[in-house]
Amino acid sequence: MTKYVQHELKVESNKEELARQNFVMGMRSYVLHDMANGMRAAYDAKIEPAFERRQGRKPLDGPEVHKALKNETSFKFYSNMRCNTQEMSFRSVLPAIERNVENLNRKAKTLSQSTEKAAGSVDINSTFEIPKSVANIDVHLMPGSYVTEYAEDDVTQGAVYDNGISVFSMGFFGENLDDIGSTLALYISKKYPDFSPSKILDLGCTIGHNTVPWARTYPEAEVHAIDVAAPALRYGHARAQSQGATVHFHQQSAEATEFEDESFDMIFSSMFLHEVPKDGIHKAFREAHRLLKPGGLMLHMELPPNKMLGAYDAFYMDWDSYYNKEPYYKTFRDMDPVKVCVAAGFKETNFIQYIVPSLGLYGRNAVLDSVKEALTEANENTGRFGDGIMWYSFGAWK
Amino acid sequence: MWANKPKKLKTKLRYSVRGKRFQFFDAQGVDELVSINMALAQELWVVKERQATMEAVAAAKGIVLPEEIEDHEFSDDQKEALEAERKAFIDRIFFILREEAEALEDDLDAEPAAPEVP
Numbered sequence: 001m002t003k004y005v006q007h008e009l010k011v012e013s014n015k016e017e018l019a020r021q022n023f024v025m026g027m028r029s030y031v032l033h034d035m036a037n038g039m040r041a042a043y044d045a046k047i048e049p050a051f052e053r054r055q056g057r058k059p060l061d062g063p064e065v066h067k068a069l070k071n072e073t074s075f076k077f078y079s080n081m082r083c084n085t086q087e088m089s090f091r092s093v094l095p096a097i098e099r100n101v102e103n104l105n106r107k108a109k110t111l112s113q114s115t116e117k118a119a120g121s122v123d124i125n126s127t128f129e130i131p132k133s134v135a136n137i138d139v140h141l142m143p144g145s146y147v148t149e150y151a152e153d154d155v156t157q158g159a160v161y162d163n164g165i166s167v168f169s170m171g172f173f174g175e176n177l178d179d180i181g182s183t184l185a186l187y188i189s190k191k192y193p194d195f196s197p198s199k200i201l202d203l204g205c206t207i208g209h210n211t212v213p214w215a216r217t218y219p220e221a222e223v224h225a226i227d228v229a230a231p232a233l234r235y236g237h238a239r240a241q242s243q244g245a246t247v248h249f250h251q252q253s254a255e256a257t258e259f260e261d262e263s264f265d266m267i268f269s270s271m272f273l274h275e276v277p278k279d280g281i282h283k284a285f286r287e288a289h290r291l292l293k294p295g296g297l298m299l300h301m302e303l304p305p306n307k308m309l310g311a312y313d314a315f316y317m318d319w320d321s322y323y324n325k326e327p328y329y330k331t332f333r334d335m336d337p338v339k340v341c342v343a344a345g346f347k348e349t350n351f352i353q354y355i356v357p358s359l360g361l362y363g364r365n366a367v368l369d370s371v372k373e374a375l376t377e378a379n380e381n382t383g384r385f386g387d388g389i390m391w392y393s394f395g396a397w398k
Numbered sequence: 399m400w401a402n403k404p405k406k407l408k409t410k411l412r413y414s415v416r417g418k419r420f421q422f423f424d425a426q427g428v429d430e431l432v433s434i435n436m437a438l439a440q441e442l443w444v445v446k447e448r449q450a451t452m453e454a455v456a457a458a459k460g461i462v463l464p465e466e467i468e469d470h471e472f473s474d475d476q477k478e479a480l481e482a483e484r485k486a487f488i489d490r491i492f493f494i495l496r497e498e499a500e501a502l503e504d505d506l507d508a509e510p511a512a513p514e515v516p
Contacts, residue, residue, distance in 0.1 A: 019447040023440045063516035070515065076422040080432045083420045088436070091493070094411055101409040136508045138415045150409050160411075277510075323420060327512040 004166035004175055008242040009107060009159065009235065013096040020092045025170045027085045035081060036316070039074045043312060047072060062306060062314035062330075066322075069315070079323055086141040086168070086324060093163035094143070101156055108155045108238035117244040122237035124230045125251045133277055133328065134228055141325050146206065146229035158207050158235020172389055173209075174360045176243075180270045180301050181210030183359040183367060183391055185217035188299065190371045191354075197221050197265035201291065203254040203284065204228075204272030208236030210301075212245040214268060221265075226252040255283035262293045270301040274320075274329040281332060285344030292398040298346070299395040304355075306333050337394040346396035358389035403479055414497040417509040433494035441491060 003021070005011075013021065047068050052058055059065045069075045097104070112122065130147050138145050142157075142164060150156050165177060173179050188195065198221055202211040205225035215223040225247055227233050233249045240247040252258055254269070254276070267288045273281055288298045306314040314333075321329035338351050357366045421429050456463050472480065489496065 015448065015451065016444050019444040020440055022447070023443040026443075027436065027440075067516040077432070080420065080422045080429050081436065084433050084436050087415055088440070091413055094413055098407055098409065098411045099405070101411070132508070133510055137417060137510055141415050143412045143415050148412065150411065156409075156411065322512050322515055325415070325417070325512075327510045330513050 004169070004171060004173070004177055005162055006176060007239050008111060009104060009155070009162070009239055011096040011100045011104065011159065011163070013093070017092065017095055020088075021167050024085060024088045024092050024167050027081070028089065028168065028170055031078065031081050031085050035074070035078045039069070039072070039078045040312070042072055042074045043069055059311045061311050062318045065311050065315035066318070079319070082319075083141065083323060087143075089168040090142050090160060090164035092167055093160065097156060097159045097163060100159075101150055101154075104155050104159055104235075105151055105153060108234055109153065111238040111241040112234075114241065118241045118246045120237055120240050120245070120247045120249070122233050122249040123251065124233065128228070128230075128251050130228050131253070131280075133275065133280070137325055137327070139275060139325055140320070146227075146232050149231060153234060154231050155235035155238065157229065157231035158233075158239075161232060162207055162209070162235065162239070172358070172361070176212075177209040178213050179358055179360040179389075180391055181213035181268075183356050184268075184270075184299065184301055184354075184393055185213045186359060186364070186367050187354065187356045187371060188297070189217050190368055192297075195265075195297065197297070199264045200224070200266040200268065201226070201259070201264045203267065203269040203288070204275065205236060205249065206232045208240050208247055208249065210268075210270040211236070211247055212240055212243060214266070215240075215245040215247055218266075222248070224248045224250065224259075224264075226250045226254060226257060228253055255280050255287060257287055257291065259291055261290055262296075264291050265293055265296045267292060267296070267298045268300070273300055273302050274326060274332045276332070277328050278331050278335070281335070281340065282343060285340055285346075289345040289398065294398055296398045297395065298341075298398070299352075299393050301391055301393040303329075303333060304392040305335065305337055307336060341394075341396045346398065350397040351394070352396060353392070353394035355390050355392050358391060361389045403475070404482065413493070414500045416504050417501065418506055418512075419498055419501055430494050430498070434492055437491040437493060441487060 043065070047065075048058060051064075051068050059068060134145055135147055142160060144157050144160060146157055146161065148157055162177065165173065169177065174182060197218055200214050200218065200221050200223045202208070202214065202223070202225040205211045205227050206229070208225050211223060211225040215221070223246065225236065226249070227236075228251065230251055233251055237247070237249045240249075250258070254272070273284075276284060285298075292298060303317050306318070309317065317333065318330045320326045321331075321333075337353065338348060341351055342348050354370075356370050359367050423429050423432075453463065
């Protein structure tokens with residue numbers, strides 16, 4: 001089975017398929033470290049000095065670096081091989097899933113109907129209109145995107161995401177793909193020990209991998225999760241059931257949910273906002289403001305905004321927007337998180353942002369230490385699989 | 399494993415990524431060559447892992463492999479299975495070319511556009 005899929009929906013890959021997955025993980029590491037460092041070295045040694053000689057100054061932002069770098073051979077190899085390893089991550093897990101479509105769907109149904117370990121639910125809306133931002137593009141080069149359905153009540157694309165991301169992440173998303181949720185839930189629970197949310201909502205939850213940690217950290221809370229993709233929701237529900245976490249999944253849009261005003265204490269999202277077009281982000285923030293009770297918390301984990309980064313790091317993180325079929329990434333990261341929160345009705349004085357070390361990589365004490373000493377500087381390791389893993393998050397209290 | 403005839407699949411999944419294709423190198427075909435080389439390297443790794451496994455298994459059973467290999471003949475069924483596997487192998491290595499052909503059917507206008515490269 002794929003290395004980091006540990007629940008009852010795991011599929012058996014044969015030895016050859018596992019060897020292919022191992023190769024892809026090795027290539028991912030090679031591209032993100034060796035080739036990325038090589039590209040940076042070429043930039044520092046050749047490109048930036050040449051720019052400075054011509055313009056009398058260093059590049060100011062990501063686009064200036066991108067323009068200067070795009071004809072460089074190391075950029076071309078880095079970019080091609082990043083695209084290839086991205087596609088290969090998903091392709092390496094497809095054969096095992098393809099053999100097991102019927103099994104997976106059967107297992108998901110059984111898990112859904114069982115209340116043995118958890119009492120979660122999934123609510124799919126057959127008339128729901130899937131936004132083009134997800135339906136018309138194979139997001140992050142994942143064949144079929146989140147939404148293709150191969151059978152009735154299909155979970156296949158949930159499995160493609162789960163297994164594909166397991167290869168893609170090389171373990172840096174955690175043994176259960178939940179490092180982001182686990183890190184931030186622990187951080188929040190220690191930073192705000194008097195905060196006891198009784199109702200939590202995860203926006204754009206995909207397969208609920210970062211939702212479950214909130215259910216575990218706040219066991220008294222009622223946990224809900226929404227996404228526009230039915231296969232991801234069905235898979236996420238079965239996965240949560242398998243892991244003994246009660247989560248209620250709903251097919252809804254974060255831009256306009258069906259929940260009542262002031263019905264949640266905590267609203268969370270992780271690696272979601274960058275997949276939403278600009279006007280959708282504003283709508284989602286206004287919706288979050290409407291949904292939050294006074295004194296509630298909105299928190300979004302994402303890659304840091306460009307305003308926090310130097311020109312090269314901004315270019316480096318913007319790369320996915322141009323080439324990884326994540327076209328909204330740059331627009332999102334060009335936004336000012338403070339302004340987005342304020343525009344949605346949150347007070348500027350209630351804005352928060354944190355950079356927290358990965359629980360999986362650095363351990364519990366590192367996270368607890370960071371509660372005391374807030375980190376404020378982002379760099380190319382923040383949110384990426386660089387030489388260290390730090391999770392950036394921002395939001396506001398209502 | 400390759401010697402077992404592959405079971406017929408009830409549901410076939412899409413392996414190709416839809417929509418606009420990436421191109422980073424100016425010369426035509428270079429991006430594809432890189433893709434093909436990566437697939438080739440991957441297949442070579444598969445063989446190396448399997449060979450490592452085989453040698454370990456054989457050694458544990460006290461079998462001297464080089465002699466056994468020289469004397470060996472595949473059955474007709476095994477030959478058929480090997481041929482099917484070779485076909486799949488070639489498809490994997492040159493997958494990029496199939497993906498480009500399948501992309502010809504895609505509606506490029508429907509796909510949300512990436513920001514313009516500066």
